[in-house]
Amino acid sequence: MIANPATKYRAFAPVSLPDRQWPNRVITQPPIWMSTDLRDGNQSLIDPMSVETKLRFFDMLVEIGFTEIEVAFPAASDTDFNFVRRLIEENRIPDDVTIEVLTQAREDLIARTIESLQGARRAIVHMYNPTAPEFRRIVYNTDRDGAKAIAEQGTRWVKELTDARPETEWVYQYSPEVFSGTELDFAVEVCNAVSAIWGPTPERKMIFNLPATVEMSTPNIYADQIEWMHRNLARRDSIILSVHPHNDRGTAVAAAELAVMAGADRVEGCLFGNGERTGNVDIVTLALNLYTQGVHPGLDFSRIEAIRHTVEECNQLPVHPRHPYAGELVFTAFSGSHQDAIKKGFEQRRQGDIWEIPYLPIDPADLSRGYEAVVRVNSQSGKGGVSFVLQQKFGLELPRRLQIEFSRVVKQFTDSEGREATSADIYAMFEREYLQRDEPFHLVDVEMVSHGGERASNTEVMIDYHENGKAQRVAGSGSGAIEAAVAALSATRGGTIRVIDYHEHALGTGSEVEAACYIEMQIDNQPAIFGVGIDRNIVGAAIKALFNGLNRHGVAQGEPADEAAEANA
DSSP states (O other), X not given: OOSOHHHHSOOOOOXXXXXXXXXXXXXXXXXXXXXXXXXXXXXXXXXXXXXHHHHHHHHHHHHHTOSEEEEEOTTTOHHHHHHHHHHHHTTOSOTTOEEEEEXXXXXXXXXXXXXXXXXXXXXXXXXEEEOSHHIIIIISOOOHHHHHHHHHHHHHHHHHHHHTOTTSEEEEEEEEETGGGSOHHHHHHHHHHHHHHHOOOSSSOEEEEEEESSOOSXXXXXXXXXHHHHHHOTTGGGEEEEEXXXXXXXXXXXHHHHHHHTTOOEEEEBGGGOSSTTOBOBHHHHHHHHXXXXXXXXXOOTTHHHHHHHHHHHHTOOOOTTSXXXXXXXXXXXXXXXXXXXXXXXXXXXXXXXXXXXXXXXXXXXXXXXXXXXXXXXXXXXXXXXXXXXXXXXXXXXXXXXXXXXXXXXXXXXXXXXXXXOHHHHHHHHIIIIIOOXXXXXXXXXXXXXXXXXXXXXXXXXXXXXETTEEEEEEEEESSHHHHHHHHHHHHHTSOEEEEEEEEEEESSSTTOEEEEEEEEEETTOOOEEEEEEESXXXXXXXXXHHHHHHHHHHHTTSSOOHHHHHHX
């Protein structure tokens, strides 16, 4: 940076409000939401939307639940004018939805704007003029009296033209543009003059929209400005106080939330923060922030991915992968410690519990997003992430020590490949390492006989298998099938097999369900090793696990190896 900011930029003065109330308040109900995607958002696009595209976007906003939608600047272009006419003439506006249109404080523009709304059941006419000092001086070459006169005269024109069309229910909205940079005493003077002309009542309210047209200060100062206006506006019981924060400093969401605490009744913004420069405040983030605090926002973002795709197509702008709630990666953990915490959270959660999953402030399912993308595995991942993917995607519930063992296989893959391991990659590695082990021992068949009735005290097993291609048959007995199989295999090998740990579970539900069996075993006093088996019969799964463990042990001892075994070494 070359310039000295202390001599080049003016620091924003704080508001004198020693008894401010907003810091002690919480938001317990949503504000009135007003989408300006089709006006403010549209005018900031490289290629503005066509009428057909705007119709598609409008229908989506209605489906989400917006009841106030700023649809156009009808005096600015024929496209905008024709769009408003189509909405009205084709009866596309639901009875509970009010459209809003924008106009500057010029008589010809106001007349054209009112003309576009002919036949509307209810409409908001939004007029604005700049009031900030630099705009008065630089853009309009006027003073306070001149800026105030523009607001007053524009309001009279709107009132005259709307009074002449009583078939429509008219709502008037006035914005002192660049409110964020306007002296508060002058802002309230202009607003009070405007409301004196319009004559709102508690039954027929008007809207004062106080925009941070350019975000100039920290969010707390904007909140002070809103609370000061909330306290000092005349006819406050007849006013809907609205805010329209832009995001020049990157704090529009915070500014909007604090403004609602400070007395704002209504928030204007765009989906995913589209708009001029750094954009308008993001209504998706605001709404879902409320949702995570137990307050229903009155907007439905349960199909967030479909909404995101529609917005991206209509705006021809991408939504960032890290965008709050909606980005492709926001529910994805790569860090091993994060993945382990998330996995433990899901394991401990019970139906009906308050949502308390580490690192996930909202349940992805509430936004119709699956859990399979919550954890993705790369070189930074650990055992928790790998086992979470196998559990969520394939139903495999690995014991902790097996998680550690298998994570080394995956780690070598991500390090050597230099890329993320997909769920398909992970399962393929697991299958090669633990399930598809046929050498040197290939299981052919198992017969089992239990003695002692329902409470069998002795089990005999006969196992047919090939060892290095040669047929073998062994028998053994024990208090259960696994003990009998271990006895049979230990005797024929002339060594020892000791079962250290055993886990089993069903894979899914129903009559056709398979069983998964995990056996941690010690063979010939060597380091413990896992065998895994899957079969429709639990005994079959256990004996497959024993054979797969024997084969993995054989590879580890220098017998025929494959690349998966090498990864485990």
